[in-house]
Amino acid sequence: MSLISLIQKIQKHNPEAETDFDFLKTCYSFAENAHKKQLRKSGEPYFMHCVRTAEILAQLRLDMDTICAGLMHDVLEDTGIKRSELEKQFGKNIAHLVEGVTKIGRYKFSGGQRKRQADTYRKLLLATAEDMRVILIKLADRLHNMETLDYLSEEQQQRISKETLEIYAPIAHRLGIWSMMSRLEDLSFKYLLPEAYREIADLLNEKLDERQSYCKKMEVTIHAELKKHGISANVRGRTKHIYSIYQKMHQKGTPFKDICDLVGLRILVKDDWNCYSALGVLHLRWNYLPDRVRDWIGQPKKNGYQSLHTTILDDGKPIEIQIRSREMHQVAENGIAAHWSYKEGVPTTKEALSIFANYKEMLEDIQDTQDVPDRFIESMKLELFQDEVYVFTPKGDILALPVGSTAIDFAYKIHTDIGNTCCGAEVNNVLTPIREPLQNGDRVRILTHPKTTPSRVWLRMVKTANARTKIRHWFREKDRADALELGKTLLKAELQVSYLNANDYLKSPKLLEIAQQLGLENVEELCIRIGNASESATQVVNRLKPEKSQVVAEEQKAQQTEPTIQLENGIDLGMVRVMKCCNPIPGDDTVGYITRGRGVSVHRVGCVRLLDEPERFIAVNLQPVEGTNYPAQIFVECDDKPGMLGEITTAIAKFQVNIREGNFRASTVTRIDDTAADYFTLDVTGVEQLREVMDAVKSLKGVESVVRKM
Numbered sequence: 150m151s152l153i154s155l156i157q158k159i160q161k162h163n164p165e166a167e168t169d170f171d172f173l174k175t176c177y178s179f180a181e182n183a184h185k186k187q188l189r190k191s192g193e194p195y196f197m198h199c200v201r202t203a204e205i206l207a208q209l210r211l212d213m214d215t216i217c218a219g220l221m222h223d224v225l226e227d228t229g230i231k232r233s234e235l236e237k238q239f240g241k242n243i244a245h246l247v248e249g250v251t252k253i254g255r256y257k258f259s260g261g262q263r264k265r266q267a268d269t270y271r272k273l274l275l276a277t278a279e280d281m282r283v284i285l286i287k288l289a290d291r292l293h294n295m296e297t298l299d300y301l302s303e304e305q306q307q308r309i310s311k312e313t314l315e316i317y318a319p320i321a322h323r324l325g326i327w328s329m330m331s332r333l334e335d336l337s338f339k340y341l342l343p344e345a346y347r348e349i350a351d352l353l354n355e356k357l358d359e360r361q362s363y364c365k366k367m368e369v370t371i372h373a374e375l376k377k378h379g380i381s382a383n384v385r386g387r388t389k390h391i392y393s394i395y396q397k398m399h400q401k402g403t404p405f406k407d408i409c410d411l412v413g414l415r416i417l418v419k420d421d422w423n424c425y426s427a428l429g430v431l432h433l434r435w436n437y438l439p440d441r442v443r444d445w446i447g448q449p450k451k452n453g454y455q456s457l458h459t460t461i462l463d464d465g466k467p468i469e470i471q472i473r474s475r476e477m478h479q480v481a482e483n484g485i486a487a488h489w490s491y492k493e494g495v496p497t498t499k500e501a502l503s504i505f506a507n508y509k510e511m512l513e514d515i516q517d518t519q520d521v522p523d524r525f526i527e528s529m530k531l532e533l534f535q536d537e538v539y540v541f542t543p544k545g546d547i548l549a550l551p552v553g554s555t556a557i558d559f560a561y562k563i564h565t566d567i568g569n570t571c572c573g574a575e576v577n578n579v580l581t582p583i584r585e586p587l588q589n590g591d592r593v594r595i596l597t598h599p600k601t602t603p604s605r606v607w608l609r610m611v612k613t614a615n616a617r618t619k620i621r622h623w624f625r626e627k628d629r630a631d632a633l634e635l636g637k638t639l640l641k642a643e644l645q646v647s648y649l650n651a652n653d654y655l656k657s658p659k660l661l662e663i664a665q666q667l668g669l670e671n672v673e674e675l676c677i678r679i680g681n682a683s684e685s686a687t688q689v690v691n692r693l694k695p696e697k698s699q700v701v702a703e704e705q706k707a708q709q710t711e712p713t714i715q716l717e718n719g720i721d722l723g724m725v726r727v728m729k730c731c732n733p734i735p736g737d738d739t740v741g742y743i744t745r746g747r748g749v750s751v752h753r754v755g756c757v758r759l760l761d762e763p764e765r766f767i768a769v770n771l772q773p774v775e776g777t778n779y780p781a782q783i784f785v786e787c788d789d790k791p792g793m794l795g796e797i798t799t800a801i802a803k804f805q806v807n808i809r810e811g812n813f814r815a816s817t818v819t820r821i822d823d824t825a826a827d828y829f830t831l832d833v834t835g836v837e838q839l840r841e842v843m844d845a846v847k848s849l850k851g852v853e854s855v856v857r858k859m
């Protein structure tokens with residue numbers, strides 16, 4: 150019975166199909182026999198699941214190997230049959246497909262660690278990149294499992310639905326298999342949020358008759374109008390799938406009434422010329438919403454989708470219309486499967502290859518980020534769910550980017566070097582901030598400068614995994630270079646303290662030996678670890694030191710007592726950052742904190758932000774720079790009397806010290822009795838000058854206290 154119905158399905162959907170079904174029949178009995186004693190939770194024979202899976206594949210017009218592999222997709226998993234047996238009987242091709250599906254089935258996505266989840270996801274996608282048919286069989290298998298999910302436990306329903314909504318539906322979307330995506334989404338939605346699902350389904354049913362009869366009327370009217378102009382068309386009403394309504398309501402905040410007042414119609418015509426003619430006819434006869442017109446024929450979506458969209462107004466009532474040829478409709482419903490060559494079992498058209506290329510590009514982006522599982526999943530979801538904007542290069546080439554992409558995404562898409570040196574962008578000939586999202590049709594020119602480098606802020610401005618990966622990569626390289634530089638400095642300082650000649654020891658074979666004992670390849674790696682605070686310079690130098698007696702002699706000659714980095718305050722050395730929390734200035738007691746991978750941060754001794762990890766401290770001396778001033782904040786408590794503020798500022802001015810900022814609160818806000826509290830930020834050359842100024846202010850009559858802010 151089922152075999153005949155399966156053959157009928159193949160013949161109905163595949164006019165090209167062979168008339169000889171012997172091979173199919175053999176596979177059928179083989180699988181039926183293998184699953185003979187198994188029952189599904191529903192009580193029906195397990196094998197029915199395999200037949201249904203094969204039928205779904207036949208409806209997608211896939212080739213005979215795929216359909217046969219669909220019939221046998223569970224034999225390796227659930228019965229005692231070996232791959233070698235399968236290969237011997239049915240050939241390498243089919244054995245490979247069945248094995249691929251079996252492997253995917255073993256990946257479990259929900260629950261468990263994020264890292265494992267990311268890893269299995271990557272494996273799954275890689276498996277599909279080898280032979281697309283594996284994922285198509287898996288999707289068919291999953292669709293039938295979702296259709297029969299009622300029989301499983303609630304916990305299983307939740308897990309499988311979540312996995313379907315997060316993983317399989319997006320893959321179907323990416324491959325353009327709309328018919329499958331919408332089914333998978335609606336079914337998972339039904340189990341994950343049953344109440345929301347019911348609510349929308351009920352609302353849809355409420356005015357069903359009214360809507361249907363209006364729809365019928367419009368179908369007839371439009372059909373007649375097109376015919377009058379010599380266009381023969383098939384006009385049909387269409388329903389939105391429930392999950393897409395839910396998304397519109399919850400993500401865009403559109404009320405249900407506004408979504409479902411819309412009648413949706415689809416017009417199928419002969420070819421693309423007729424599509425444009427039909428659009429012209431509609432636009433001449435009805436008013437339409439200009440910003441809702443989309444031409445996906447001239448510029449197809451990345452997943453191959455083609456269609457014209459418009460929204461016309463009938464008595465002020467908006468009607469959404471899609472116009473496409475029959476081939477385009479095949480593609481819209483079945484995506485990459487619509488491009489299948491029945492004979493060869495592979496997609497062959499130019500369009501199919503570009504869908505496949507797009508899919509592979511997504512995979513490559515993902516592989517780059519595989520070391521960061523959380524981000525990987527995030528970027529994966531972003532890439533899969535996003536729609537695209539189409540923008541132009543100055544030469545007129547079109548680039549497709551996810552909606553919300555910025556000039557930075559664009560720059561990295563063109564070339565890594567362009568991204569890394571991007572300093573601005575001209576959008577449609579106007580200089581535009583690089584953080585601004587690009588719009589459809591924008592012409593973008595990237596401005597670069599050899600001295601520009603990426604900024605960490607960019608990570609928040611980009612939408613593509615490609616740009617994010619490349620920016621992170623740049624910073625990893627830079628951090629490495631900084632750590633190397635810092636590590637060398639620390640090692641040299643430590644050597645100096647031990648009265649050893651840095652130049653001799655940095656090149657000594659002994660140092661290489663120490664590096665290798667630590668499992669590192671070379672001295673450079675060792676320096677990087679010291680710069681990252683993963684190794685201590687003191688310990689390395691201790692192991693490097695010659696016999697004690699020798700050192701003592703040298704020690705007596707020397708005067709220096711502790712390792713110190715001499716720094717010129719205010720000069721950015723890349724690896725040293727003077728912290729804003731306590732604003733150290735030359736002359737202050739300072740301490741350097743060796744961070745993990747971000748150089749040394751310099752604080753004043755006693756700063757509350759300084760972590761209590763003495764093993765990471767290093768002495769730092771900030772050196773004043775001629776002609777440079779540093780900000781220091783002081784707090785003055787004084788009598789609240791006329792002229793007081795003037796006296797203070799005059800006293801400060803005598804030292805030629807500039808008041809960068811002042812906050813004078815001789816008001817009721819901070820007033821306690823007759824006291825005023827004033828803050829000043831002064832530009833001073835160092836601690837010495839600051840002390841002089843503070844003393845002068847303190848000596849004024851009426852000033853109670855002068856304190857430097859920590």
Ligand code: MN
Nearest residue numbers: 198222223290
């Ligand atoms: Mn199965």
